[in-house]
Amino acid sequence: MKGVLMVNLGSPESPTAKDVKPYLDEFLMDERVIDVPNILRNIIVRGIILQTRPKKSAEAYAKIWWDEGSPLVVISERFAKKVSTQIQMPVALGMRYGKMSIKKAMQELKDKGVDDVILVPLYPHYAMSSFETVVVKTMEVKDEFFPEMKITTLPAFYKNEDYIKVLSESIAKHLEGFEYDHILFSYHGIPERHIRKSDPTKFHCKIDGSCCQTNSVAHNTCYRHQCYDTTERVKKYLGLPEDKVSVSFQSRLPNDPWLKPYTDFEFERFPKEGKKRLAVITPAFVSDCLETLEEIAMEGKEQFQEAGGDTYKHIPCLNDDDSWVSVMAEWLNNWEKTEKLPV
Template sequence: MKKGVLLVNLGSPDSPTPKDVKPYLDEFLMDERVIDAPKWLRTLLVRGIILQTRPKKSAKAYQKIWWEEGSPLIVISERFRDKVKSGLSLPVALGMRYGSMSIEKALGELQSKGVDEVLLVPLYPHYAMSSYETVVVKSLEVQQQKFPEMQVTTMPAFYKNPDYIKVLSDSIAEGLKDFDYDHILFSYHGIPERHIRKSDPTKFHCKIDGSCCKINSVAHHTCYRHQCYDTTDRVIEHMKLDESKVSSSFQSRLAGDPWLKPYTDFEFERLAKEGKRNLAVVTPAFVSDCLETLEEIAMEGQEQFEEAGGKHYKHIPCLNDSDAWVTLMVKWIRQWEADQSLPA
C-alpha cells in the first residue's frame, strides 16, 4: 500500500469580507460538535440570530489580521505542509475542517498520487469534541463515502508527548527573551462545560472543579480541561518556572451556557489590578496563529491588560512553521511510516 499524510487545521474564510465570512461561519457554527444543540435549535440560533450580525463583526476582525498572502492560518499551514513535505518521501496534503480547502479535496489529492493508506493528523494538541473530534469524524465520514478503498490511521492528541513539550517550551523560552515578565498566562481556547461532561466516557468522573484531574482516569484521554492544565504543568516543570508566576485561562465564548473558567479577558483585568505589570501570553491550544491569537489575544488582549493598569504585554507566537516543530512532525510521520508507532 502507498502511504500518505493528511494534515487538517481549522480553516478560514476565503476573504475578510462579510460575503465570504458568512458561509464560513455557517459551516462552522452549524457543526453539531461546535454548537451541540438539536438541529432545529442550532438552525434558529445560527441562521436566525448569529448570522444576522456576526459576519460583519468577524469580517472587521479578520481585516485587522489579514496578510497580503491571505489568511494567516492558511498561509502558515501551507508553509508548514511544504516544510514537512520536504523532509519526507511521502505525499502530504493539507485540508481544512471548514471552508473551501476541504478535507475531501485533500483526500482527492492524495488519491491522485496513488495513496491508499493515510495518516490523519489533526493539528490540535488537545482532544475536544469541537476541534480534534470533529476533524476525525468528518475525515472518516468523507473517506468512507468518497474514498472507501483508503485506510486511515489517526494521530492521537499529542499534548503530553515529551518531545512536543520540549518544542513548545523552547518556543516559549525564545519568546521570553529580553522580556522581563512578572507573569505568564497560558490562554487556551474555551469550550462549554457541558462538552467536558459529554466527552467523559465514564459519565461520572469529570467534575470541572480540578479535583478529578488529580485522579487517574480513562476520562483524561478525552478531557480537554485536564489536558490543558496538564500542558501548563508539564511546561512549568520542563522550563523550571516559578509556579506563582504562571496561570491558565480560557478565551473565546458564546453567551448563554457556562464555559470553562477562568475567562482570559477577566484574567487580563485581574492580573493588572493585582499589580502585574509585565505579562506574557501563550496560546498552546493552537499550533498556528489565527484570528483567536492574532486579534483576540495579541491585539484585544494587550488593550484590555493596559486599560486595567498593566504596562508591558507580550504575545508569544504559536509554533507555526518553526524548524523545531516541522522536524518533530517529520519524526512522528517517519515513525508511523516505518513501524506504525505514533506519539504518546
C-alpha cells in the same frame, strides 16, 4: 502507498462579510461545535448569530489578514510544505471548514496513489469541537468517496515529550530579555458540557478542581485536563515559578457556562494585583489565527493596558518553526517505518 493528511480549522476566502458568512454557517452549524438539537441550532446560528456576526468578524479578519491570505491557511501551508521535504510520503492539507475541504485533500492523495493515510488533526488537545470533529468528518468523507482508503489518526500530542520540548523552547526564546510578572497560558474555551459529554465514564469529569488531578481513562478525551497537563509539563521543563504561571480560557458564547477562568477577566484582574508585565501563550493552537492574532495579541493587549497593565507580550504559536517541523517529520517517518505513533 502511504500518505499524510493534515487538517486545520479553516478560514473564509477573504475578510469580507460576504465570504465570512458561509464560513461561519458551516462552522457553527457543526453539531460538535454548537451541540444542541438541529432546529434550535438553526435558530441560534441562522436566526441570530449570522444576522450580525459576519460583519463584525470580517472587520476582525481584516485586521490580521496577510497579503498572501488568511494567516492560518498560509502558515499551515508553509508547515505542510516544510514537513513534506523531510519525509518520503505525499502530504496534503485540508481544512475542516471552508473551500480547502478535507475531500479535496483526500482526492489529492488518491491521485498520487495513496491508499494508507495518517490523519494529522493540527490540534495538540482532544476536544469534540476541534480534534473529534476533524476525525469524524474525515471518516464520513472516506466512507462516501474513498472507501478503499485506510485511515490512521495521530493522537492528541499535548503531553508528548518532543512536543513539550519544542513548545517550551519556543516560549523560552520569546521570553529572552523580557522581565515578566506573570505568564498566562490561555487556551481556547469550550462549553463545560463538552467536557462531560466527552467523558467515557460518564461520572469522572465534574470540573470541580480535583477531577483533573485524579487519574482516569477520562483524561484521554478531557480537554480541560489536557490543557492543565500541558501547562504543568512546560512549567516543569522551563522551571517556571509556581506563583507566576496560570491557566485561562478565551472565547465563549453568552448565557452558557464555559470553562473558567475567562481570559478577559484575567486581563482585568492582573494589574489590580500588581502584575503589570504579562506574557501570554496560546498552546491550544499550533498555528496563529484570528483568535490568537486579533483576540489575544490585539484585544488582549488593549484590555490589559486599559486595566492598568504596562508591558504585554504575546508569544506566537509554533507555526512553521523548523524545530516543530522536525518533530512532526520524525513522528511521520517513524510511522512509515514501524507504524507506531507517538504518545
